[in-house]
Every structure is written in structure tokens, then in C-alpha cells.
Amino acid sequence: MASEIKKIGVLTSGGDSPGMNAAIRSVVRTCAYMKVDCVGIYRGYQGMIEGDFKPMDARSVNNIINKGGTILKSARCDGFRTPEGRKRAYEQLRAEGIDAFVVIGGDGSFTGAMVFNQEYHFPIIGIPGTIDNDIFGTSNTVGFDTAMNTVVEVIDKIRDTASSHNRLFFVEVMGRDVGHIALNTGVGAGAEEILIPEANRGLERLLESLKRSKKSGKSSSIVVVAEGDKIGKSVFELKEYVEEHLPIYDVRVSVLGHMQRGGAPSCYDRVLASRMGVKAVESLLEGQTNFMVGVQNNKIILTPISKAIKGHTKIDKELIRVSEIMTT
Numbered sequence: 169m170a171s172e173i174k175k176i177g178v179l180t181s182g183g184d185s186p187g188m189n190a191a192i193r194s195v196v197r198t199c200a201y202m203k204v205d206c207v208g209i210y211r212g213y214q215g216m217i218e219g220d221f222k223p224m225d226a227r228s229v230n231n232i233i234n235k236g237g238t239i240l241k242s243a244r245c246d247g248f249r250t251p252e253g254r255k256r257a258y259e260q261l262r263a264e265g266i267d268a269f270v271v272i273g274g275d276g277s278f279t280g281a282m283v284f285n286q287e288y289h290f291p292i293i294g295i296p297g298t299i300d301n302d303i304f305g306t307s308n309t310v311g312f313d314t315a316m317n318t319v320v321e322v323i324d325k326i327r328d329t330a331s332s333h334n335r336l337f338f339v340e341v342m343g344r345d346v347g348h349i350a351l352n353t354g355v356g357a358g359a360e361e362i363l364i365p366e367a368n369r370g371l372e373r374l375l376e377s378l379k380r381s382k383k384s385g386k387s388s389s390i391v392v393v394a395e396g397d398k399i400g401k402s403v404f405e406l407k408e409y410v411e412e413h414l415p416i417y418d419v420r421v422s423v424l425g426h427m428q429r430g431g432a433p434s435c436y437d438r439v440l441a442s443r444m445g446v447k448a449v450e451s452l453l454e455g456q457t458n459f460m461v462g463v464q465n466n467k468i469i470l471t472p473i474s475k476a477i478k479g480h481t482k483i484d485k486e487l488i489r490v491s492e493i494m495t496t
């Protein structure tokens with residue numbers, strides 16, 4: 169039976185991440201390959217409500233695979249949280265003849281899509297685009313790998329200056345609820361300590377470890393701190409605390425902030441986004457809806473979007489053990 173879906177919309181929503189453009193490109197080109205129409209929806213759900221649409225063909229996405237950010241722009245949209253806003257969005261989609269959409273974003277964007285599907289039985293598929301890697305049902309989200317590479321590159325540079333002055337640096341990285349970026353970059357950049365929300369080992373232990381590090385003759389120390397770590401102090405308070413208790417240290421703080429979201433996507437993210445976009449469109453055309461595309465053991469799979477939203481990602485315990493051994 170031929171698919172009833174003839175026109176697919178694609179949008180990016182919530183926080184942006186590197187590789188979103190590669191995912192848009194993949195959705196658009198797969199539609200072209202499958203001979204279904206594709207429409208870009210600008211500014212996330214805000215653009216959906218306002219009918220900010222633009223037809224896209226294979227050539228509309230030339231030269232974007234290597235670009236950070238999102239050509240469709242992203243937005244947060246309170247209107248879509250209301251039944252009236254979603255009704256308006258539905259009317260706009262129908263008026264444009266859009267039969268289904270692919271949303272590239274995080275769990276907030278997926279929740280919006282799921283609510284919309286429940287109200288209007290509108291076919292939707294999600295592609296996880298966030299640097300935090302905090303989505304259940306996929307070992308990697310689009311943007312995570314790039315963000316890790318960006319952070320490691322910066323910490324390497326901080327290390328150069330830290331070791332020239334025998335300094336201790338607290339480097340704050342993104343990760344409000346999860347410490348995937350902190351743990352991986354901490355190991356990758358050879359940090360002396362890594363503070364993540366999932367494992368609060370206390371201030372005493374941090375002091376002990378810094379003392380040991382000094383005694384062992386290290387010329388610089390880097391402590392990677394996830395935004396949401398549970399040690400109970402901000403990076404600036406940590407600096408004061410360590411200066412008070414370990415005056416031998418000259419302490420500095422570096423908060424990396426939004427630079428972690430930017431930059432050209434890594435090869436891994438480009439390939440992942442390309443694979444996910446193909447799966448998203450093919451799945452919609454096969455009549456699948458309410459799924460998120462993910463990757464597990466290098467296989468592209470579907471997870472019910474309700475599970476992706478509710479589930480929690482687990483920190484890699486083995487990597488925590490590795491990090492402990494590496495800081496000896």
C-alpha cells in the first residue's frame with residue numbers, strides 16, 4: 169500500500185546543537201530520494217504556530233553539513249504548551265498540506281510532539297539533538313561528540329597556561345542533570361578530578377585528592393565540574409574553599425558556557441545525523457509514529473518517544489572507575 173504521507177515537515181526546537189544541520193539535510197534529501205515533499209518549519213514550534221514554512225528540495229541543503237547551529241533556527245515557544253497554540257499549529261500544518269513532521273531537539277521538544285500527536289493523531293518522529301547526551305534510548309545524541317571535542321580542545325589550552333604558572337583550574341562544563349560531558353572530557357583531557365551530578369564524593373575527598381596531586385609533584389591541576397554537580401558549591405565557591413583550605417594553590421575558574429554548543433560538527437555527529445534522518449523519514453513512510461530515532465551498539469533503532477522522555481540515561485560506571493585509576 170502506498171504511504172499516505174506525501175509531505176513531511178522538519179523543525180529544530182529547544183537548545184541547538186552541532187549536527188542539527190546535518191540532520192535537516194538528511195531529512196530533506198531522504199524526502200527527495202523517496203519522492204515526497206519536504207517543508208522546513210522555521211523557529212521551532214513558534215514558526216509552526218505562525219506558519220513560517222518554506223518548501224525544501226535536495227539543493228536547499230547544499231553546503232550545510234559542516235555548519236554549526238541550525239539553518240531553520242530554533243526557539244522556545246510557550247504558545248505550544250497551550251491547547252490554543254497547538255490548535256493553531258495544526259491548522260497551519262493542514263493549510264500547508266503537511267502530513268507528518270520530524271522534530272530535531274531534546275526531551276522538551278519531544279514532549280510537545282507527543283502531546284500534539286495525542287490531540288491530533290498527527291504522525292511525528294524525533295531525532296535527539298542536544299549536546300548533553302541526556303536522552304534515554306540512544307547512546308549518543310547529535311552534538312554530544314562535537315561538544316566533547318570542543319571541551320577537550322579548550323581544556324588542553326587551559327592546561328598549557330595552568331602548567332606555566334603551577335595553577336589549579338576549575339573548569340565548568342555543561343550538564344545540569346547529567347555528567348556525560350564532564351566525565352568524558354575529564355578522562356580525555358587528563359583532569360585530576362571530575363565532579364558530576366551522579367557521584368558526589370564530597371569536599372573532603374576533593375581536598376585530599378588535590379593535596380596528593382601537589383605532593384606527587386604535578387605542575388598543574390584541572391578539575392572538571394559539571395554545571396549540576398552536587399558537591400554543594402558553585403565553581404567560584406569551590407575556588408574560595410580550596411584557597412582557604414589549601415593556600416598552596418593558586419586557583420582560577422573557567423566557565424566554558426555557550427561556546428560548547430557551537431562550532432563545526434565532528435565527523436561522528438555528521439554521520440550519526442545523516443543516519444538518523446534517513447531512518448526518521450523511512451519510518452514515517454512505513455507508518456511508524458511517536459518514536460525517537462536512536463543509536464545503540466552502532467545500530468539505528470526506534471524507541472517509543474514516551475520512553476525516551478521518561479527514561480534516564482545512566483552514567484558509565486566503568487568510565488568513573490577508569491577516571492579514578494587515571495588520577496593516581
Ligand code: ADP
Nearest residue numbers: 182183244245248249273274275276277279280
Ligand atoms: P529541549 O527540546 O531542548 O528540551 P525545551 O524544554 O525548551 O527544549 O522545549 C522546547 C519546546 O518544546 C518548548 O519551548 C515548547 O514549545 C515545547 N514543549 C516542551 N514541553 C512541552 C509540553 N509539556 N507541552 C507542549 N509543548 C512543550
